[in-house]
Amino acid sequence: MRDFEFVKPATVADAVKAxxxxxxxxxxxxxxxxxxxKQRLNTPERLVSLTGIxxxxxxxxxxxxxxVGAATPxxxxxxxxxxxxxxLAALAGGIGDPAVRSRGTIGGSLANNDPSACYPSAAxxxxxxxxxxxxKIAADDYFQGLFSTALEEGEIIxxxxxxxxxxxxxxxxxxxxxxxxxxxxxxxKFSGGVRVAIxxxxxxxxxRWAEAESALGANFxxxxxxxxxxxxxxxxxxxxxxxxxxxHLAKVLTKRAVIAAS
Amino acid sequence: xxxxxMTVNGKTVTREVEGRTLLSTFLxxxxxxxxxxxxxxxxxxxxxxVHVDGQQVKGCTVFALDxxxxxxxxxEGMANKDGSLSVIxxxxxxxxxxxxxxxxxxxxxxxxxxxxxNPKPTEAEIRHHLEGNLCRCTGYHNIVKAVMAASxxxxxxxxxx
Ligand SMILES: Cc1cc2nc3c(=O)[nH]c(=O)nc-3n(C[C@H](O)[C@H](O)[C@H](O)COP(=O)(O)OP(=O)(O)OC[C@H]3O[C@@H](n4cnc5c(N)ncnc54)[C@H](O)[C@@H]3O)c2cc1C
Ligand code: FES
Ligand code: FES
Numbered sequence: 303m304r305d306f307e308f309v310k311p312a313t314v315a316d317a318v319k320a321x322x323x324x325x326x327x328x329x330x331x332x333x334x335x336x337x338x339x340k341q342r343l344n345t346p347e348r349l350v351s352l353t354g355i356x357x358x359x360x361x362x363x364x365x366x367x368x369x370v371g372a373a374t375p376x377x378x379x380x381x382x383x384x385x386x387x388x389x390l391a392a393l394a395g396g397i398g399d400p401a402v403r404s405r406g407t408i409g410g411s412l413a414n415n416d417p418s419a420c421y422p423s424a425a426x427x428x429x430x431x432x433x434x435x436x437x438k439i440a441a442d443d444y445f446q447g448l449f450s451t452a453l454e455e456g457e458i459i460x461x462x463x464x465x466x467x468x469x470x471x472x473x474x475x476x477x478x479x480x481x482x483x484x485x486x487x488x489x490x491k492f493s494g495g496v497r498v499a500i501x502x503x504x505x506x507x508x509x510r511w512a513e514a515e516s517a518l519g520a521n522f523x524x525x526x527x528x529x530x531x532x533x534x535x536x537x538x539x540x541x542x543x544x545x546x547x548x549x550h551l552a553k554v555l556t557k558r559a560v561i562a563a564s
Numbered sequence: 565x566x567x568x569x570m571t572v573n574g575k576t577v578t579r580e581v582e583g584r585t586l587l588s589t590f591l592x593x594x595x596x597x598x599x600x601x602x603x604x605x606x607x608x609x610x611x612x613x614v615h616v617d618g619q620q621v622k623g624c625t626v627f628a629l630d631x632x633x634x635x636x637x638x639x640e641g642m643a644n645k646d647g648s649l650s651v652i653x654x655x656x657x658x659x660x661x662x663x664x665x666x667x668x669x670x671x672x673x674x675x676x677x678x679x680x681x682n683p684k685p686t687e688a689e690i691r692h693h694l695e696g697n698l699c700r701c702t703g704y705h706n707i708v709k710a711v712m713a714a715s716x717x718x719x720x721x722x723x724x725x
Contacts, residue, residue, distance in 0.1 A: 329627075353630060400693055
């Protein structure tokens with residue numbers, strides 16, 4: 303790995319200042335960034351650690367739902383969100399393995415927007431708001447395809463705000479070696495309608511399945527999905543499964559998520 | 565280079581390290597604590613598992629400077645004060661929970677962190693907790709048995725050898 307300068311600010315303001323330098327990049331849990339740096343896919347000149355910023359950590363009820371600090375590790379969300387938003391807590395508790403959950407954070411996951419990551423589906427299905435040091439971004443505008451988001455250079459996620467649905471569930475089919483989602487579906491039922499977000503499947507990253515949302519909005523039951531089908535054309539095809547396989551799997555998981563949420 | 569201080573197995577240590585120095589490298593090369601193994605160096609195998617402030621982490625996926633001031637525990641800190649094996653370590657020996665021993669330090673550290681929060685886990689809970697620790701030779705049955713035994717529970721219920 304190439305060497306770099308390591309800085310660890312205590313406030314968001316100092317982190318933003320430290321990130322203004324050329325070649326600077328934020329480091330949160332490092333569970334994605336460190337492996338990519340070892341492969342030299344990423345060679346920052348300065349890493350600005352976000353793990354020492356108290357204002358970016360923790361889970362609490364607030365305006366518009368549940369507020370989760372961007373530097374909150376998965377293990378803490380699994381524990382502290384359970385009383386308020388069990389489906390979100392369960393998702394966090396199913397990411398990777400215990401060591402990944404000790405370090406990896408929600409902010410790092412959403413900033414990375416891996417097409418097989420779990421959190422993007424929760425943010426999109428909940429209609430969450432991604433709060434950064436400069437603005438608030440609706441989840442619908444935030445995810446912009448494979449590993450790409452609305453974040454600007456030097457902008458950091460500070461918090462994620464989740465409206466709390468009446469019913470919700472995340473069901474993931476593990477890719478058994480990596481434990482990422484081969485496909486994962488987050489279903490959230492609000493008084494005003496149902497949102498369904500699918501991760502792990504599409505070449506464009508996480509997406510909403512509109513037909514399923516309206517069918518489930520009319521009747522929140524697995525039978526509502528009977529006649530619907532996702533196309534495999536734009537789905538990820540790799541040695542673990544073809545696009546058609548993932549499209550089928552996503553539908554099956556959507557049904558299971560509706561059952562789990564009911 | 566920058567200065568880093570932490571408590572490792574109860575002793576305070578201070579060294580100069582590069583930004584890129586991983587916790588696993590720091591433990592092995594700067595402190596000579598080679599019990600923390602590097603299996604994959606790609607965050608997959610868990611051989612490098614250590615505890616940071618009581619939390620289990622992969623030492624190869626944390627920078628030493630990021631855990632400045634932390635309380636670290638490694639396999640070298642697991643034996644009893646008199647040097648005899650701790651309950652978990654003894655259970656690994658008694659139940660043939662190791663063959664080559666390469667994965668064992670990580671397995672013991674992971675098991676310790678499970679038992680700290682869940683003193684009487686079920687077989688399923690043990691298997692789920694050890695998902696991030698790969699063993700390439702013993703196979704998992706005896707490892708699961710060892711953790712079961714270390715928790716004071718009967719191992720008879722655990723499936724095949
Ligand atoms: C073995 C293994 C299994 C895994 N399994 C899963 C899984 O099942 N599901 C899943 O979803 N994920 C999984 N992951 C990924 C894990 O959840 C990561 O922790 C996560 O994707 C990245 O979070 P991080 O805090 O580690 O971020 P980092 O690795 O520190 O950063 C990732 C990227 O985000 C940027 N960044 C970090 N924080 C911010 C911020 N606040 N604002 C702006 N940019 C930021 C960084 O600059 C970097 O580009 C796994 C990882 C491993 C190693
Ligand atoms: S050496 Fe760290 S996970 Fe394999
Ligand atoms: S005992 Fe050899 S790898 Fe586990």
